[in-house]
Amino acid sequence: MNTIRPLDHIARTKPYVPGGKLHGAAGPVAMLASNENPFGASPLAIEAVRKAAGSGLEVYPDPDYGELRAAIAAAKGIKDVGRVVTSAGSDEIIHLLTQCYAGPGDEVLFTEHAFSMYEVSARGHGATVIKAPETDMTAGVNAILGAVSPKTKILFLANPNNPTGTMLSVDALKSLQDALPDHVLFVVDGAYSEYLGPEYEAALRDLVDRGDTTVMMRTFSKIYGLAALRLGWAYMPAAIAETYQRIRGPFNVNTLAAAAGIASVGDEAFLKLSRDHNTEWRAKMTDALNAMGLVTPVSHANFVVSEFGNAERAAAAFQHLKDQSILVRAIAGYGLPTKLRITIGSAEDNTRCLDALKAFTALR
Ligand SMILES: Cc1ncc(COP(=O)(O)O)c(C=O)c1O
Incomplete structure (x- = not known):
C-alpha cells in the first residue's frame, strides 16, 4: 500500500x-450514440491518411502545424493564421484553455445541460463550476449574465449545444458578448456549426473578431467524420493564442490527423x-x-x-x-x-x- x-x-x-x-x-x-457522420470521412482525407502512413512514421510532426493551420484559415476565411491553433480533438482545447485561465478560487460558467467536458475540465483544474439555468433546454442571455460574478474566468457555450441541439441566434450571441465583463473569456464551441452551413460558420468567425475575449473552438470529429484521428482547432485573439501555445504539447496533433485535416477541411x-x-x-x-x-x-x-x-x-x-x-x-x-x-x-x-x-x- x-x-x-x-x-x-x-x-x-x-x-x-x-x-x-x-x-x-x-x-x-x-x-446512433456519438454524433458521428454516417458517410464516414471525406475520400480526400482517407487518401491523405493512406499516403501519410506509407512513409515517415518515425518522424515527429511539424510542431508548428503551419500547413494545417494555413489550410484551416484558407477554408474558413480567416486572415491571420497565427490566431488559429490546433489540438488533439477539441476536448484538448477545453482542457488547455481551462488550465491557462481558471484554477482554485475561480469560476467556470456554462449552462444547465451543457456539454459535460466543460465540467470535467473545470473540476479537474480545481475551479468552481457554475451552471446557469436553461429554459426548455435552451440557454438564455439573461440567465447566463445573471450567473456571471467577479470570479468568473471562462464561459463555455456550445452553439448548437450537445446534448440538447438548441442554440442562441447570432444576434443573441452578440448581445451576450457585448454584455460580458472583460474578465470573462467567452468560448463559443462550434462543434456542430457546419451543420448550419458556411454563413453561420462565418458568423462565428466574425464574432471572434468583434472582441478581444472571444474564442471559437471547432472539431473534425463531427461533420468531417474524423473522430478516430482526434483533431480540433480554434480561432482566438492573438494574446490568447500566444498563451495557449505556451502549454500545448509540441506534437499534440499526429501526422495522420494533420494530413487528413489538410486534405479535407475545404472539401x-x-x-x-x-x-x-x-x-x-x-x-x-x-x-x-x-x-x-x-x-x-x-x-x-x-x-x-x-x-x-x-x-x-x-x-x-x-x-x-x-x-x-x-x-x-x-x-x-x-x-x-x-x-x-x-x-x-x-x-x-x-x-x-x-x-x-x-x-x-x-x-x-
Ligand atoms: C459540443 C462539443 N464540443 C466538443 C466535443 C469534443 O469533440 P472532440 O474532442 O472529438 O473534438 C464534442 C463531442 O461530442 C461536443 O459535442
Whole structure:
C-alpha cells in the first residue's frame, strides 16, 4: 500500500461518460450514440491518411502545424493564421484553455445541460463550476449574465449545444458578448456549426473578431467524420493564442490527423452531402418521433432529443433499441433522465431506429 493520492479536486472529478460501443452484438450495429457522420470521412482525407502512413512514421510532426493551420484559415476565411491553433480533438482545447485561465478560487460558467467536458475540465483544474439555468433546454442571455460574478474566468457555450441541439441566434450571441465583463473569456464551441452551413460558420468567425475575449473552438470529429484521428482547432485573439501555445504539447496533433485535416477541411462537396442528408433526415426523424408521441423539439445539430415521459420508460426504450443492436444515448447524466438523444445516421439506420421505436411505443 502506498500513500499516493490524487489532488482533492481530481478525486472529486467524475469522468466523462462516452456513448459506448456494442461489443459482440448480433448483426449490424446502428451506432446512433456519438454524433458521428454516417458517410464516414471525406475520400480526400482517407487518401491523405493512406499516403501519410506509407512513409515517415518515425518522424515527429511539424510542431508548428503551419500547413494545417494555413489550410484551416484558407477554408474558413480567416486572415491571420497565427490566431488559429490546433489540438488533439477539441476536448484538448477545453482542457488547455481551462488550465491557462481558471484554477482554485475561480469560476467556470456554462449552462444547465451543457456539454459535460466543460465540467470535467473545470473540476479537474480545481475551479468552481457554475451552471446557469436553461429554459426548455435552451440557454438564455439573461440567465447566463445573471450567473456571471467577479470570479468568473471562462464561459463555455456550445452553439448548437450537445446534448440538447438548441442554440442562441447570432444576434443573441452578440448581445451576450457585448454584455460580458472583460474578465470573462467567452468560448463559443462550434462543434456542430457546419451543420448550419458556411454563413453561420462565418458568423462565428466574425464574432471572434468583434472582441478581444472571444474564442471559437471547432472539431473534425463531427461533420468531417474524423473522430478516430482526434483533431480540433480554434480561432482566438492573438494574446490568447500566444498563451495557449505556451502549454500545448509540441506534437499534440499526429501526422495522420494533420494530413487528413489538410486534405479535407475545404472539401465543400463532402460537407454539403453530409449537411443535406442531415437536414433531410433530421426533419423526417423529428416528424416521425413526434407522431409517435415522443415529443422531439427542433434540433440544429446532427441529433435529436426525444421525450419518453418518465425515466423508466426512457430506460426501457434504450434497452429495447439496444436489444436490436441500435445504440442511442441516455442523457440522465446531463439532467435529462426522461429523454434519449438519437444521432441522425444513415437512411437505413434511421429507419431501423424509427421502426423499433414504433414497436416500442405500440406496447408501452
Ligand atoms: C459540443 C462539443 N464540443 C466538443 C466535443 C469534443 O469533440 P472532440 O474532442 O472529438 O473534438 C464534442 C463531442 O461530442 C461536443 O459535442
